[in-house]
Amino acid sequence: MNEPVAEREFAGEAPSGFAAPEFAGVYTEHSRAIYYLALRFLGDPEKAADATHDVFLKAFRKFDSFRGEASVRTWLYRIAINHCRNLQQSWHERHVFPQADEAVWENAAAKTDSPLRVLETKELSQRIQRTLDALPEEYRLLLLLVADEELSYEQMAGLTEQSAGAVRGKLHRARKAFVAHFEKTA
């Protein structure tokens, strides 16, 4: 399963001066997926940026724990999920929608977008966040993972420590819950 072209175009820029140049390739390939998971899991762009930095730094440090049994994407997701969960627990922010600075949301839209486009992107982004925040953490995580076309149900099952069948069943309920909550945010 390949990343859409648009996704690659917007992918994070690789740090050209990395101590290990090969790691820049890992960052380029996976930074968007990890940042997006952190953004929607934590609900705050600044915290998501911090988390993304920390996840990739952990990956850089923990290279010897990666045995190639999982894909790099899956390995990074595992680090990211654990990191985000730890952050949430330490912040005691469960079920609370953090009020991000307005300027941060404005910057989430591409600079070349028209004002209407920016408004729409901002509004849609906020609706999605409010909807995800209203869902149980398990549903939120499953929806974020299934949105990544690179992940199989088996990989999602491994990341969430349950069977692929359980993932399918919960995803069905998660989709229904998402649509119901999303319509309420209109």
Place this chain on the structure above:
Amino acid sequence: MKRRTTFRTDQQQEQTAAHQAQPASGHEFATPEELLRFDAAQTVVPTEIAQRLQKSSADLPPPARSWLRRLFGS
């Protein structure tokens, strides 16, 4: 005029089945994951993350070559 973001019902999905090969028009999505993919594609990864990471990793020893060789097959 602002566009509405909606999800297609099963009936609507059947009616538009012939057009499934085309990308969703406007802000209309068949599933939540389709919406989330669109949202992810609109999300810009802040460039300062890469800059911070570059500085942070500069103070660390580089990853073992064996790991990188395994990863990149060289």
